[in-house]
Amino acid sequence: MSQDDFATLKARVQALEDRNAILDTLKRYGHALDYGDFDRLMDCFTADAVRETRRPDGSVNRWEGVAGTKDFASRHSHAPEIFHKHLVLNSLIELHGDTADVVSYMFRFDPRDGEPSFVWGMGRYLDTLRRDPDGRWRIMRRISEIEDQWPGRFVLTGHQVKA
Numbered sequence: 001m002s003q004d005d006f007a008t009l010k011a012r013v014q015a016l017e018d019r020n021a022i023l024d025t026l027k028r029y030g031h032a033l034d035y036g037d038f039d040r041l042m043d044c045f046t047a048d049a050v051r052e053t054r055r056p057d058g059s060v061n062r063w064e065g066v067a068g069t070k071d072f073a074s075r076h077s078h079a080p081e082i083f084h085k086h087l088v089l090n091s092l093i094e095l096h097g098d099t100a101d102v103v104s105y106m107f108r109f110d111p112r113d114g115e116p117s118f119v120w121g122m123g124r125y126l127d128t129l130r131r132d133p134d135g136r137w138r139i140m141r142r143i144s145e146i147e148d149q150w151p152g153r154f155v156l157t158g159h160q161v162k163a
Contacts, residue, residue: 001062017127018137019095021137022091022100022137023091024137025129025136025137026104026125028043029139033076034083035078042069043136043138044139045138045140045142046130047065048065048067049064049067050062050065050140050141050142051063051142052142054143054144054145055146055149082111083111085109085110086106086107087107087108088104088105089106090104090105098130099130101127101128102125102127102128102129104124104127105123105124106122106123107121108122109111112125121149123146123148124144125142125143125144125145126143126145127141128140128141128142
């Protein structure tokens with residue numbers, strides 16, 4: 001194997017490992033959020049993370065930095081009070097060295113007392129992830145575009161930390 005072939009193979013393997021690690025972060029977020037694992041949820045985001053939720057009515061809620069991530073995590077519903085599920089699907093990943101842009105479909109399923117579960121909302125996650133110095137991929141910017149949302153449900157509003 002030539003040096004060029006080895007370098008190409010090494011780059012391809014690194015890209016596969018990066019894609020798997022990014023998908024693991026996205027999946028870990030859903031599990032941590034749905035079951036109230038705050039430490040794991042916090043570990044999905046960089047310290048300087050910015051997240052926004054944009055809804056069909058035009059409202060935008062925003063959380064910034066560690067304080068914003070803690071605020072979001074501490075006020076979001078989770079098991080055992082409510083057994084909802086956040087699903088991330090069809091993720092398209094564009095790698096840029098130690099950062100990546102990811103577009104994913106998202107769905108949230110919620111239970112109903114004595115009736116079948118329903119889709120609470122659906123849309124897309126528009127994420128930028130970064131490989132931190134410890135080698136872990138974390139979300140540094142997330143825009144949750146809610147494209148459809150069940151009317152009359154609880155909506156978590158944001159808080160913004162001023163610089």
